[in-house]
Amino acid sequence: MQCSSRFLIGISERLNFSTSLQSQMPPQSFLKSPFDSAAYIELLKSFSSSFSLIHGKSIHAHLIKSQPKPCLFLQNNLLNMYCKCGDMVSARHLFDVMPKRDVVSWNSIVSGYFQIGLCYDSFDVFITMRHCDVVLDKFSYASALSVCARMREVNVGKMVHGLIVVCGLSKLAFLTNSLMDMYSKCGDLDRAWRVFDSSDELDDVSWNSLISAFVRIGLIEETQRFFARMHRAGVKMNSFALGSVLKACSSFGGSKELGKVIHGCVVRVGLDSDVFVGSAMLDLYAKKGLLDEAVKVFKLIPDPNVVVFNAMIAGFSRMDTEIDNMVTCEALHLFCEMLRRGMLPSKFTFSSILRACNLTESFELGKQIHGLIFKYHLQYEEFIGSALIDLYSKAHSIEDGFRCFHSSPKQDIVTWTSMISACVENEQFERALSLFNELLNDGRKPDQFTISSVMSACANLAVARSGEQIQSYATKSGFSAFTICANAQIFMYAGSGDIDAANQTFKELQTCDVVSWSAMISSHAKHGCATDALLLFQEMEHRKVVPNHITFLGVLTACSHGGLVDEGFRYFESMKKEYGIHPNVKHCACMVDLLGRAGRLNDAENFISESGFGDDPVLWRALLSSCRIHKNTETGARVAERVIELDPNASASYVLLYNMYLDAGNESLALRTRDLMKAHGVKKEPGLSWIEIGASVHNFVVGDKSHPKSDAIYSKLNEMLSRIERVDDHKDDTLEFEDIQLEHKESMFNCHSEKLAVALGVLLLPKSAPIRVMKNLRICADCHTTMKLFSRNERREIVVRDAIRFHRFKNGSCSCKDYW
Template sequence: MLLQGTKPTKPDFVFHPMTFPGLRQPRNPSAPQTVPLPNPLQVQHSQPCRRIQNFSFDSVTYTKLVQLSVKSGSPTYGKLAHAHIIKSAFKPCLFLLNNLLHMYCKCGDINTARQLFDKMPKRNVISYNSLISVYTQMGFHDKAMGVFNAARLAGLILDKFTFAGALNACGQTGDLELGKLIHGSIIVSGLGAKVFVTNSLIDMYSKCGEVNRARLLFESSDDLDEVSWNSMIAGFVRIGANEEMLKLLGKMHRSGLKLNTYTLGSVLKACCTHFMDSKHHGKALHTCSVKLGLDSDDVVATGLLVMYAKSGYLVDAIQIFKLMPNQSVIIYNAMIAGFLQDDTINDEYANETFNLFSEMQRQGMKPSKFTFSSMLKACNVVEAFGYGRQIHAQICKRNLQSDEFIGSALIDLYFLLGSVEDGVKCFTSTPKQDIVSWTSMIAGYIQNGRFGSALALFCELLSSGRKPDEFIISSVLGACASLATPRSGQQIQGYAIKTAIGNFTVTQNSQICMYAKSGDIDSANLTFEEMENPDVVSWSVMISSNAQHGCARIAFRLFELMKDCGIEPNHITFLGVLTACSHGGCVEEGLRYFESMKTDYSMTANVKHCACIVDLLGRAGKLVDAESFILNSGFEEDPVMWRALLGACRVYMDTVTGKRVAERVIELEPQASASYVLLYNIYNDAGIELHATKIRELMKVRGVKKEPGLSWIEVGNKVHSFLAGDRSHPMSQAIYAKLEEMLGRLEKIDRIEERPISSISEPKFKVSTVVNYHSEKLAVTFGIINLPASAPVRVMKNLRVCRDCHTMMKLFSKLEKREIILRDPIRFHRFREGSCSCGDYW
């Protein structure tokens, strides 16, 4: 029964019936129109109206206005009523205050709701329930539990809604211990037998991973309803106990309970996880939903569509979409997501998503956040950057750019486009920067070669107090691998181990790659041996790493062991094996593995596989066979193939074939400097200086610039970079003095011995030439000066090492009794006692 306040006297103003529907129109049609009422949050700043300041309605009228506002979904009426209550100094009863509190909670105005709650002179359990409910729905679980504890301390008798709200908060946060304490309070209060509370307990235990406790409650309860069965089914689906879920579903059907949309939605979700006979069960549920007339329901239809799409039956998913009588934004989103499955997405399916998006707009539907994030994903996959920019404009128009999921997709879009600045702007303009946004930023920096920026951002992430996940750790280890900075990689590895992220397979794979690319193949092998469950990526990385380090036989042994372990190789695995064959000069093995890939595993060789075969044949001196292979490979228009043959022409000083091949490469890539440089070196090595000079002149005429050689080395947790003839380093004087001293010693040895330490076929070095001050020589000399004698000198270079530097490194390794590891874009060169792991072929 509604509590009434003081009945007002004759009013001296009139509400307009269109403003407050349901109120009777005044008898006097000439009465004044609506008097604007102040906003309740700004009422203290408004100028009081003398005509109405002492007038108020009763509690019944105010309550009806507030309840009308809740039903209509618009808080306008309720706020006007609240403002009038404040204006007229009316003292509302507890019932009216609870209605106002409920209204603010329903409309999501949580701050005003809290202010009203705090100012209430008296509160009952309903007041606390409203605030607990809204805090839980908005994700403020700690605040919800704070209000729950306040209700307990206030000495109120808590009801089922209070406990349900608290249990919901525990389930959302996974706080099992607190949930158990609340369960104990429920038993003490005598509400344990209530089915409403039982359902909340089942839901809480299921969300906390204690499905067995939930099942015990379910089986021991005498009073169950449809919600109980659905909650238990959802619990089994959540942990992937699909067989238990199917048994319970059958038991529910035999109990005479009808399946509803919630039940079918949960079970269809399980059918998306590819458990045994999932398609069979999914089709059975489809038939059941048709019989019950629920197949056109949005929830069920969406579940069916997603089930078919994730099971690989996209045609069936499209049919369901077309048969929907009333297609909503939800069903459109499901269909778009169906086309964007990771194992099916291609240009054709991406175009279908663009068509669906356009159709949504033509029908006047408002795309949701999920729609925009899905469309950005499609743009990123097929690199439709122009379309992505248009979608970004629509996102800004609807003021959705602050959403973290959309923000991450936009970051990916601009980094793929190569627009680093725009990607950074999208990151900084996202107010809620979750771990996905940070991952996108770090991965974007690495993708664009900004490895230092990626590591700096990772440090910023740690200093902000956020905890990185295994994907971020994997990304920054990849940055260390690209920079070849093992010290930084070791520190990140230590952090990963300390935070229990180091045991993730994705982290260990990146760790292997980091050590291998830094020249420490022994640590990479050790990491691999310590892995409990290496996957195909782990094996592929190890095979490729050993191939790059010239350990061909180890790579072959790993490949055979991988097959014995029951792991099927992929394209990357075979690329590593073929690279090992190429670098190891194993022609027969390479051709056999190449045929095995096509015949035994039904794989189609790509241009990288074929380039390995060209390199393999070229290394063996079979230049004619290599050229014939290119012409019959289907990749004769790819410059990578011809460039591999051009490298072999240089090794065997075949100027005739080299000239023809170089002209073909230059025709395909007229602005790529590598082809000109290779041809120049072929002429230069053959002593045809006139032709070599013409190549230099041709580069100048065409505006082709050779990329400057850059070498770097990590010493003392700092990376030191060098260019050819570089004297900008603080230790340049000591570096040049040490280099001149080593060259002088080598010159004396060369005079004393009958021939140089290097093989006779290698040219003698010339003292005091520009070649002597190439970047790799400066970096190696710096390492010899600053690193202990027992530590290997690891140097990285952006270009292939020249023949003179390769010879010098062998001599330096014997002269200084040091191990020198030099990485160029093609492979690793490990110099020991005057020899190199590449066998003088690179």
């Protein structure tokens, strides 16, 4: 990246990083002497507006020493400071010890909880305030309506509306606006319209609120007509009204055409150079991907402030899949221009810059930005904390992410969710579950995104019992209605081997998005249900749901596992021609696997050469696996040489080659492969199988005798083996080579980890319960044959998940139809 560290080198030497907060703090000598209430109040107001909690606490400490019994007005200002700074623990403690409290005190607590996202706590305080016979004012009701709007609780909002009418405050324009905002955000536009029409007192905000409601749900024509009505009524279109409408248009479903119409109104009333309107217009164009128009608006603003710069930087950092290094350079140029102008970057500035670094994987640059964040003392902000966790997570520096997490004093739910998601992305699934338990024990309430991340951890660990408990929690908390939680639930059940439960979850979904369909298609594909996966894809197309690259990955996987070569190529071409999706390396690996399994090894090799991913070892390893299946030693040796050259530290390549030579009866070349692996210092991942029984997860390795029930397990396994007809010619040495001598391998077949796990399942699980075993490596042919016979003789359903797919054994057959 050309715009890298040189933009930031020397900034700390050229610029003064002292902030205005330091200048607001009284000298230490001044703090040693008491001063009157007016001085305290002015300082508290200053620290509230600058969110300086540390300075506010120092004034509180000084106040305790100088005035043991401060007046109620002074205490309310102190309470407001804590609430504005987000320290609700201190705020609530102060509130509880106040000898007298008025409606201002109660309103501060209600507003404070709402500002940090604790809506239920906020509303609980509102209800308690009513029970304490406090005379509620318009601010009390407005706060309650804001809580209802955020929680989308229209029925509770109606009850608050009734209280407002009973109290005789329904005619106030201030509450009219709050009611309209609540109803519109809850999706009840008819009631919002009735409130507007029945009100005798309307102001500019009233008109603006209804316009914003129209924009929010995408009613373009109604918005334009209402603009005309507003003009005929003689309502002046000021910067606040137009800016708010533009903000609503950019935040919700407004179209580009509507934005341009509003832009025309802005120009006509001469507000195109207004900072507030300009920043909203700039933000609108940036969110719609019209960066050229956004740049034009930016250049027209004569004296842009921090908000304008933030909107422009966010625009350059919001391009997602289209973002490139040049776009990041533009964002960084603007950031440096802010510093040169002496502007104080805000938390939104740094969160946008960090987002650009995350999108382009510019991790070193992100670390430099982190250094500037420390210099500006903004490392404790929750927005920045989450962005830093994301940065270090994508850089696979999970411990640095935890340091950022623990350094955030607020640790709101967004920060917790970011940290849990980081653990999942870095395959630290147990740590993610542990963090979730810590969150609950800490008394915090997760949101739908937290639940989704935790379910993903359960899916990867394949612990259905834990997943079911989280699903129960989600249902009780009302999160199960969210599509994102239902999608994660599909992945969780499918990943745990329960495809029926995953399918039931999918059928119960009221709103299926592309992720829902993709999750179900991929689940069927991995469980060997290729026909069901393709039928589901056809139904998805029939319902006009546009598939994405993940959907097609599931479709191609289904074709590969089902041996559907012609269908696979048809979908591969459809992905490119009909949907404009450029195949990535995973799609191409599926095609190589599809051709290789079908025995078309030459075609698979030619496909790799023409795919554009010829230097990716994943494709060659897929071909090597097919060479072993079809016992093509000559091609396999050549392919193995290529894949080891590309990725010499991957143990899977050596293991495949080793087993291929053993299958061909060439023990000398097999041993030479093992020696080559040792020479390169590569260690094979040990085979591990695990089974969840009740609240416990039991792990096994080959020949494991560490389990407390080891004697009973081996006794049961021998009993099961004695009842089946062994098929000796299916034995192989897949993934079991380590340092075991060849002549002793025969005795190890009956000790494979998945067999031990199944034996424990037969011992402890009721006969009606399926036995689900997870394995980190591929199942060997001997175990595959044995599991089929176990399922027939024991009359049990056995599900084994290996590193590639699920094998569902029932009545002596497998769902893979022996095509694996």
